[in-house]
Amino acid sequence: MDVAARERSFVRVAGPDARDFLQRMVSNDVEALEVGDACPALLLTAKARVIAPLVIWRRADDDFLVLTEPELGAVVRSHLLRMRLRARCEVEPEEHAAALVFGGDGIGSDFPGAVEVLDAGLEPTLSAEELELRRIETGVPRWGRELDERIMPAEAGLDRTHVSFSKGCYPGQEPVARLHFRGHPNRGLRVLELDSVPDHDAELVHDGKVVGRVTSAARRDDGSVVALAYVRTEVPDDAPLALAARAG
Helix, strand or coil: CEEEECCCEEEEEECCCHHHHHHHHECCCHHHCCCCCEEEEEEECCCCCEEEEEEEEEEECCEEEEEECHHHHHHHHHHHHHHHCCCCCEEEEECCCEEEEECCCCEECCCCCEEEEECCCCCCCCCHHHHHHHHHHCCCCCECCCECCCCCHHHHCHHHCCCCCCCCCCCCHHHHHHHHHHCCCCEEEEEEEECCCCCCCCEEEECCEEEEEEEEEEECCCCCEEEEEEEECCCCCCCCCEECCCCC
16 A cells, blocks of 8 residues: 655535535536545636636535645635525635545545545655656646646546536536537647656647647656646647757
8 A cells, every 4th residue: 555645725615505505616516425425526717717626525414525735725715605605504624634545445536546535644655756756647637737727627638537517507617518518628638758857838849830838747767757748639649749949
């Protein structure tokens, strides 16, 4: 069992209207959660830009814990409070120590092959660098790298994991559904093999044209480099890509 520390912020949403309120606010199907279940979800703008990636954990019938990135806890709480209106629920911060566990039991996570555990006092067996390598190799987008207010869910592949296309309305639903059923994003997130570790946002070139940008990269023990990058969808998956030459 591998364990990695994970920085998190937590927001408790609890009360008689907690389930209905979250169902109306986030992209995944909260109503389908049984007590003890969790699902990844997104908080979106009306234009379907990402405000925050979330994990929603149903701790009791009317008690939900929202897990998000460490720098987004206040953003999530403020947004939920502003939209709460007459919903009978509390929206309050909580403090916990979180860890990712590979091969154990815990809260369903947005990290493939892992669960999250809280306040368990587990000693990490993976360093931050090892966890980052796993994240990149499995194509998990991270806030501040692959995710920000410019990104739509489908561009990062989050429409496959964080979105329900059968639930009721939520902010951003119409653009998300329209892109899913009637079109396709202009770019998509890909895992690439590179010859060297590039700068963040380094441009990628195909046939002399800039077709993408690198968002994260890490070096494996064998010296090879794996990266995450947004690449235009018309570029074939097996197309050779090169890093653009840096000025100077």
